[in-house]
Amino acid sequence: MNQTRKVVLRFPQDTADRPLVCELALRFGLVFNILRASISPHREGLMVLELFGDTGKQEMGLHFLRDKGVEIEDLSQDIRKNDNRCFHCGACVGVCPSGALYVDRQDYRVYFDENRCIACEFCVQCCPTHAMEALI
Ligand code: SF4
Ligand code: SF4
Structure with a gap:
């Protein structure tokens, strides 16, 4: 098969x-x-x-x-960032192994590049406001 x-x-x-x-x-x-x-x-x-x-x-x-x-x-899950819940603390940036989460030096806000995400879910576990979500 x-x-x-x-x-x-x-x-x-x-x-x-x-x-x-x-x-x-x-x-x-x-x-x-x-x-x-x-x-x-x-x-x-x-x-x-x-x-x-x-x-x-x-x-x-x-x-x-x-x-x-x-x-x-x-790799079975899709990761999403809910911007309404994010207060740009940067905690997820430190644990993201692929660089999918990063701080833009222009405005010091945290952005998510889903094309770089490997769905490891480290950010889902560490985000204090549950802004990072794993969708099956
Ligand atoms: S850990 Fe959560 S609240 Fe903090 S920057 Fe990342 S997504 Fe936003
Ligand atoms: S799931 Fe993993 S690779 Fe994707 S944004 Fe979160 S920490 Fe980064």
Whole structure:
């Protein structure tokens, strides 16, 4: 059976500079798009992948990554910022790993770039006014 699936990969520090994702294509013949990536040598990394094709091969590929220490979650939620509730405290900016939440130096307000969001929900957990929402 074929399926399209989006997953968030979290690479621990000791794996972030290894070409593990290439192995999905080489070993398992998987086709994928890298939707987001935030990877630096010797630091924890994050990547969002869109996988295509055979479900069994996808499971084998993801199992391979888990064995190497990569944490994997399905990307199933949409994140929204409710500007009516936001008082621009900046708490969410500090926890956002992808730069999707940022302070504009012109007006010192917090803005949300949904194209950079990897739906990790860190902002949802830390926002004191629940301005950041996860929609299924
Ligand atoms: S934590 Fe909440 S209230 Fe504070 S800037 Fe972020 S969205 Fe706005
Ligand atoms: S869910 Fe929130 S913290 Fe996570 S990437 Fe998206 S905006 Fe940033």
